[in-house]
Amino acid sequence: MKLSEKQILSAAVGAVRYVKDARGIGLRRFSEQQEAVFTERKELFPEPYFNEAFGSYFGNNCLTGAGIGLDFVTDADAVEIVRGGYDRINDAKEILTGDLLVDGRLVRSFEEDRVRVSFREKKERRFRLYLPYFRSDYLSGVELEGASVFRPSFGAETDILLLGDSITHGVGALHPSRTMATVLGRRLGAKILNQGNSGYVYDPETLEKVCEPKLIVMAYGHNDRGRKTPERLCADTAAYAKRVRELWGSTPAVGILPLWCAAEADPGTEKHFRMLDGLFREAYESNGVTVIDGAELIPHDPRYFSDAAHPNDRGYLIYGSRLAKKLTAAGLYGK
Numbered sequence: 602m603k604l605s606e607k608q609i610l611s612a613a614v615g616a617v618r619y620v621k622d623a624r625g626i627g628l629r630r631f632s633e634q635q636e637a638v639f640t641e642r643k644e645l646f647p648e649p650y651f652n653e654a655f656g657s658y659f660g661n662n663c664l665t666g667a668g669i670g671l672d673f674v675t676d677a678d679a680v681e682i683v684r685g686g687y688d689r690i691n692d693a694k695e696i697l698t699g700d701l702l703v704d705g706r707l708v709r710s711f712e713e714d715r716v717r718v719s720f721r722e723k724k725e726r727r728f729r730l731y732l733p734y735f736r737s738d739y740l741s742g743v744e745l746e747g748a749s750v751f752r753p754s755f756g757a758e759t760d761i762l763l764l765g766d767s768i769t770h771g772v773g774a775l776h777p778s779r780t781m782a783t784v785l786g787r788r789l790g791a792k793i794l795n796q797g798n799s800g801y802v803y804d805p806e807t808l809e810k811v812c813e814p815k816l817i818v819m820a821y822g823h824n825d826r827g828r829k830t831p832e833r834l835c836a837d838t839a840a841y842a843k844r845v846r847e848l849w850g851s852t853p854a855v856g857i858l859p860l861w862c863a864a865e866a867d868p869g870t871e872k873h874f875r876m877l878d879g880l881f882r883e884a885y886e887s888n889g890v891t892v893i894d895g896a897e898l899i900p901h902d903p904r905y906f907s908d909a910a911h912p913n914d915r916g917y918l919i920y921g922s923r924l925a926k927k928l929t930a931a932g933l934y935g936k
């Protein structure tokens with residue numbers, strides 16, 4: 602069984618639209634309007650790195666495959682997925698592999714454009730393909746050998762919308778299946794739209810009602826701390842939270858206070874971060890947003906970070922797992 606374009610799109614996750622060219626189907630996690638806003642020159646980011654070196658650093662980030670892939674069930678004897686090509690984004694240095702999970706177990710990390718797995722026993726299995734999170738890949742074909750069953754794992758609706766910076770995007774992970782967003786999705790059995798944009802800040806102009814989620818999670822803040830005055834940080838975060846409320850009404854929303862690693866914070870810096878946390882908290886709560894302290898989601902221990910800011914695979918596993926437990930315990934998602 603060779604999947605049709607319609608069938609491939611029915612199994613797609615983490616995308617709001619798609620494009621096509623000779624290489625195949627390119628899945629996109631931002632709308633065209635959002636991409637246009639991110640592409641505009643940013644007053645807070647005057648460095649040539651962001652506005653000249655790559656044309657538009659943040660606009661390009663919109664094209665990356667964070668959380669994008671396929672999720673379906675089949676009884677195929679073998680499954681083959683073919684990528685027709687890709688575009689490398691900005692100066693990405695991450696290991697740009699794809700991951701294929703079968704029944705929740707990682708069976709293949711791959712860089713090649715063709716990946717095939719086969720099985721001796723005939724039974725239904727769930728396949729989850731994660732595309733590289735800092736590359737733009739194009740799917741050209743999916744073959745299910747000997748299959749009599751094919752069904753997408755999710756419906757068309759998005760369960761959780763994630764909004765944030767590089768930590769939401771997944772930077773620092775060695776595998777796209779081990780970012781906070783992907784761990785959270787598996788722990789909650791949720792279909793997630795990851796609209797993380799590496800390096801960016803709270804900016805209500807980037808918001809658009811591209812889906813009707815059951816929960817919204819906001820996790821910017823790391824870059825806001827370094828580029829904004831405390832007064833602007835508070836005002837921009839409040840404006841963002843207010844815009845979320847305007848677009849999604851009473852949909853539950855969560856704001857995560859920024860993470861930090863012990864390697865980047867001496868006692869004075871930690872005190873400053875905690876002061877800024879109070880401003881984030883004020884901005885969230887004044888707009889009916891539930892606050893979760895990032896300090897409770899991952900230890901500050903450098904062993905869980907790939908650098909001074911970004912978790913590694915182990916850190917993201919803890920982050921995503923603890924966040925899932927907190928959301929469940931608070932009655933915001935799941936049981």
